[in-house]
Amino acid sequence: MHPTIAPLRDEGAGGGVAPPVDDRTWTPSSWRARPAWQQPTWPDGDALAATSGELSALPPLVFAGEARALRSQLAAVGRGEAFLLQGGDCAETFAAFGADAIRDKLKVLLQMAVALTYGAQLPVVKVGRIAGQFAKPRSGDTETRDGVELPVYRGDAVNALEFSEEARTPDPHRLVQVYHQAAATLNLLRAFTRGGFADLERVQQWNQQFVAESPQGRRYEQLAEEITRALAFLKACGVDVENDPTFHTVDFWTSHEALLLEYEEALTRRDSLTGQWYDCSAHMLWIGERTRQLDGAHVEFLSGVGNPIGVKLGPKSTVDEVEELAARLNPEGELGRLTLISRMGAQHAGDRLPELVRAVRDRGLPVVWSCDPMHGNTFTSDNGFKTRHFEDVLTETRTFFAVHAEEGTVPGGIHVELTGEDVTECLGGAQEIVDGQLGTRYESACDPRLNNRQALEMAFQVAELLRTDESG
Template sequence: MAVGTVPWCLVSALDVWRTLPAKQQPSWPDLEELQSAYNQLAALPPLVTAPEVRSLTERLAMVARGEAFLLQGGDCAETFAANTANKIRDKVKTLLQMAVVLTYGASTPVVKVARIAGQYSKPRSADIESSTGLPSYRGDAVNDIAATAAARRPDPMRMVASYHQSAITLNLVRAFATGGFADLSKVHEWNKAFVRDSAAGRRYEVMATNIERALAFMAACGIDLGSAALTGVELFTSHEGLLLEYERALTRVEDATGNPYDLSAHMIWIGERTRDLGGAHVDLLSRVGNPIGCKIGPKASPDEVLELAERLNPQHVPGRLTLITRMGAGKIRDALPPIIEKVNAAGPPVVWSCDPMHGNTRDVSGIKTRHFDDVLDEVFGFFEVHKALGTHPGGLHIELTGENVTECLGGAELIGEEDLGGRYETACDPRLNTGQALELAFLVAEMLQQARGERAAAMQELPTA
């Protein structure tokens, strides 16, 4: 069967994946509909550009060298219904607030990558939902969350709809990033309001005051706080490259270089469930020029992770590969060290990032949730492991929202089990609300500050020549 002008078979290196096992793909009921959707996607303009993709690789190379920190965050699963201006604004706002705090704590640039403008598909543990007997909801790019047979029918034209939703989102994100919304002084005022109103505000008051003094010092030195460099930011997009037909349709060969790029987003990651070395996801994404992320769970062996690193970044390009560990608070301190030691000994440059969300999911009376303390403990464990090994804890990968939801337990707001039903709005996994996300940022900034102080003290103790 033909898709566009090429047959659905092995016609180029970019199509080798079609001959390999492909996990977590929908059971599309009509292949002619799938062909039509692919044709339309392949004819649409790219959502991002190859030079932008290369810029992100350069920024992530700084992270790999220990010269920057990565903050990646956003929705678990975007939905068409929630794709409103206010919700997009609030997610961007929360990410910017976190980034300012982390920048101060690390005293290095923070590379900002949003889970946005494409996170419309999700892997599932079963094809059939046990509670309803219906096909599982796989994200708005595949089917609808409504519990009816018609709604749950996989519809490939929803991939085309998700492209258009992503384009709308991306247009607004670009405007927020460059149109004054990201003004450093304004973002700091938002953080001051958080410190003032948060139940844990006193703990972060000193850091907020120090940031304010730093801004005042910059102004006193004649630095224009209204300059373009301080009123705009680089904000990149990312999503899980789950739906292979979507990712392949938006993969384009750049005329200037002859290199292929997946131009559905700046960064694409491979999930824990689809990172098989002999699988279709690893094969396709190993062939595009984007920065690639790969989720690594506690069952991954050091040899397996090293093989993945070599497969996804055979030329050892700095910034090309981010390994996103998702171990769980109780496992990270034991499972992560041998993996880091194995990969680092072999030499491929890697950004080490921590996803403290997915390994800490729990069930409370049939409701999927996470506890802030578990999230924080996994982050602590991530930093402890890197400190012990002398390696760079490169970043955080967080599921968050700009809304005041009650999906994760704990935090300064002391969200309890009885509160989960108050505003539980996620389409899939529980997210940190804006207060919990900012609290996490301040706590991580404290860790970064402490680590910076310890490095400075160690340098002072070194004998001089």
């Protein structure tokens, strides 16, 4: 018997009108005066307050200068001088944690970045959904199984997946565990990206292995071979590929949905250099489709921090909402501050996206456009698994590029849920996963992710789109 989730009250984004920016004084806690959607019902207020106090006393996970550096790189994306690759788990878990898991996620993102760099002939800004993506918005507050109703699983930051009263009771002490796991993850990521793991020739060898071993991968053999020849050409020209740090280290940034506002507030710090507030839980934060209400707590909170901010836009998004969001979140009009992440679904992107892109262009709003081709294409398979079809993911991505080509705007990047492991959560792709195989290795706690081969196949296909866009 499949579980059912009790629906929340209507939370269509865009409701309400926010007060003018000039009439408000922002503080890290000013969000508390606004309606806050998708927050857990914490049973022990004293425990929550104690946890927030403990987090507030801990060192920042990232630094303001790093967030400013990412804003600068995203500004280059907005000008068409770089390409954004953002990807990682749907939701991190405490159990699936370790050096191998972190390494494999980083590995697949580095592999994707190499293909995209060659396809776009541009630098790729690499942002992981990692070191903080422990909470998920849900369509209901409760879940019922066999007549038993319990709080819905909201990610390991809140409660546990096991269906029992004890496991499903929100526990604020989990927020401290999120912090410590995020800190350990960041430490390892910095070591990997600076210690030779990101060596360009090594990453290209991994891609060649994918091409050689995968029947579908062989269609990308020409592109992979071109990259290899390009590296050989650099060596022949006297470029010291073996010793130049440019070829051995990479910038890698972290991001997550700023969903649990108690956690985000506790990790917000004032920069000693600029006096600006920064959310030091990640370099980049985003607001989800379910929490982007103009009068809501999430828009209020992120309007006051200096990090680069993303906003997810579903098929019901309107031009007026997007303009108001830009006014609230980027009143200074700085390119690199605001990324609009479309997640329309393959069926709706061609109808809904052009109007928004055209309006943003015509109104001169300085934004980065990115495509999340995952969330609008989710459905339940015949076997009861929440899944996505790889071809739908590609279709929405192709539509995203086609719309921007038609409107003369910049298709800045892609935002993808993926894993470095060989899971069976999304249908199709290089391994031609079918419905009956989903249960073989379905490991996601929430939404289905592209496995390592599907993610690489997507990168090669996007690289081909970027080459076409460049040549056209």
